[in-house]
Amino acid sequence: MLDTGTTAPDLALEDSEGNTVRLAELRGTSPVLIYFMRTTTCPVCNRHVRDLVDRTDELRARGVTVLVAVPEGRAAAAEWKARSGIPFTVVTGERGTPHESVGLTRKVFGAVQQSGSVLVDANGVVVHAHSSTLPTTAYDRRGLTAALEKLGPVAA
Numbered sequence: 001m002l003d004t005g006t007t008a009p010d011l012a013l014e015d016s017e018g019n020t021v022r023l024a025e026l027r028g029t030s031p032v033l034i035y036f037m038r039t040t041t042c043p044v045c046n047r048h049v050r051d052l053v054d055r056t057d058e059l060r061a062r063g064v065t066v067l068v069a070v071p072e073g074r075a076a077a078a079e080w081k082a083r084s085g086i087p088f089t090v091v092t093g094e095r096g097t098p099h100e101s102v103g104l105t106r107k108v109f110g111a112v113q114q115s116g117s118v119l120v121d122a123n124g125v126v127v128h129a130h131s132s133t134l135p136t137t138a139y140d141r142r143g144l145t146a147a148l149e150k151l152g153p154v155a156a
Helices: 043-054 056-061 074-084 141-150
Strands: 012-014 020-022 032-036 065-069 089-091 115-120 126-132
Touching: 032 043, 043 056, 043 065, 074 089, 115 141, 126 141
Parallel strands: 032 065, 065 089
Antiparallel strands: 012 020, 032 115, 115 126
């Protein structure tokens, strides 16, 4: 997993529509929050995404671009996004999964995908990174909120 205070790698991810999303292209424009779901069928991960959806106005006011990373392929990601009414870009990765690109691996004999979140400031520095093998502890709402507050005041 990425470490806070380090520069985020230039991730090249593929969104659910087949477009390339590069983290480096967002540098200098906005902070980026990437939430890594264990799977689109995980009810706990879906609750975490729902919390982010409920916080859309707050995230937009802070200028945060939100990406939701899923390990499934593009078609499954697009179907889940539409069915769930997700307003954020859903990314799947060009090779492997987005999870692998930040060090989130499969644990417990390769059966359980780790999940978590990474918040990168507009300069490309990781200001929050949290991961877990258990989905119930993969979303650190308190830590994420503190990191968002450190980004600065909400836009008027």
